[in-house]
């Protein structure tokens with residue numbers, strides 16, 4: 001039974017939450033391996049909407065274990081809020097159901113302060129971060145000054161680290177960013193208070209996974225963000241500060257590559273992006289507005305309006321290679337219903353030359369023009385379709401074109417936000433659908 005990784009192939013918000021929720025039915029454990037509460041993963045189950053920022057999207061199944069890996073940056077306040085909301089909704093989250101890696105780094109108050117002040121200082125050149133302190137926390141991890149979850153179990157270590165870090169952070173905040181300094185004592189007290197609730201959840205996630213592997217259990221790895229927001233492979237510097245690609249599941253959860261057996265790439269049937277950065281197929285016309293409204297394309301974390309455009313198979317093709325995708329899950333196909341003609345970007349043209357991969361240079365990328373394959377649209381409501389045969393021929397052709405051009409078989413087609421609004425072609429955990 002294959003362990004499966006779910007990743008976004010575009011710029012995030014592809015519908016990872018929905019697909020992870022679906023696949024959790026066949027898994028025993030669900031693990032997040034990177035990012036933090038910049039993620040907003042939406043599930044609609046029984047007509048009720050849930051949005052998760054840190055807790056893995058498998059949490060709605062009572063008998064599954066969810067784990068937050070070492071590769072994440074965790075804001076403890078947000079994690080506790082999320083646990084409280086689940087409890088309010090009647091879903092208990094005891095330590096038997098949720099683990100937090102002792103090696104995960106903690107987002108501190110000064111990380112959020114730096115994120116905000118830096119973006120404000122950048123003005124029109126800002127990246128458009130989610131303002132959650134993600135980048136500054138990963139910076140401290142790389143600088144070897146970060147605070148880890150395990151530090152919550154040692155009050156003296158925590159206090160010392162916060163005091164030492166704040167000396168430098170306050171200097172930077174006050175003198176360089178013209179922002180207010182923070183108080184070490186107040187931060188320490190707040191984090192120690194949260195530690196009282198969180199310490200029972202702190203474990204060695206890598207060891208838990210090793211035991212699960214030994215017991216023959218199925219593990220589902222939930223990616224956050226998307227391949228083109230990857231710090232190495234994305235549209236740098238308009239990226240996040242972690243590696244959302246599938247390979248990062250190993251380092252970010254503490255498991256060997258031989259334990260990853262299937263990689264599902266989620267492809268939204270069109271493209272969206274929140275925040276700044278290049279977007280070759282962006283639609284700045286009424287078709288873009290139509291998709292934005294029909295797809296309710298507002299950020300699940302920040303509420304920002306998402307930029308919309310045609311499906312870009314140059315972007316998806318790069319993701320096939322970077323993640324080693326075994327199958328594709330196409331989401332939000334229903335949103336395209338009602339458009340007379342659809343475009344799929346099958347290449348870029350730059351200075352008269354045709355290319356099929358996104359250039360690293362933003363200057364070169366800004367000169368790239370999309371080469372489109374035009375396809376007929378459909379007008380029938382497809383949200384009730386549960387088999388490919390129930391889709392209009394034009395919708396089947398659209399899916400066929402994606403499969404052919406990307407060169408990867410489809411496993412799932414999503415035709416609505418609800419768990420049941422799905423055409424399951426091939427469940428990686430169960431052989432066939």
Ligand code: GDP
Nearest residue numbers: 013014015016017041042300332414415416417
């Ligand atoms: P994630 O970050 O990749 O988990 O995606 P988000 O949750 O941020 O954004 C996806 C949005 O689309 C959510 O509001 C989902 O409920 C919704 N959604 C997912 N799949 C479908 C679908 O097939 N059709 C429609 N109409 N909405 C969908």
Ligand code: IMO
Nearest residue numbers: 012013038039040128129130224225240274275
């Ligand atoms: P999910 O998991 C879409 C974007 C931000 C910004 C850039 C850097 O829901 O798909 P950061 O706060 O990470 O430093 O911001 O990355 N971004 C996302 N966009 N979906 C996400 O997550 C994102 N997480 C970060 O908008 O452009």
Ligand code: MG
Nearest residue numbers: 013040041300
């Ligand atoms: Mg999202």
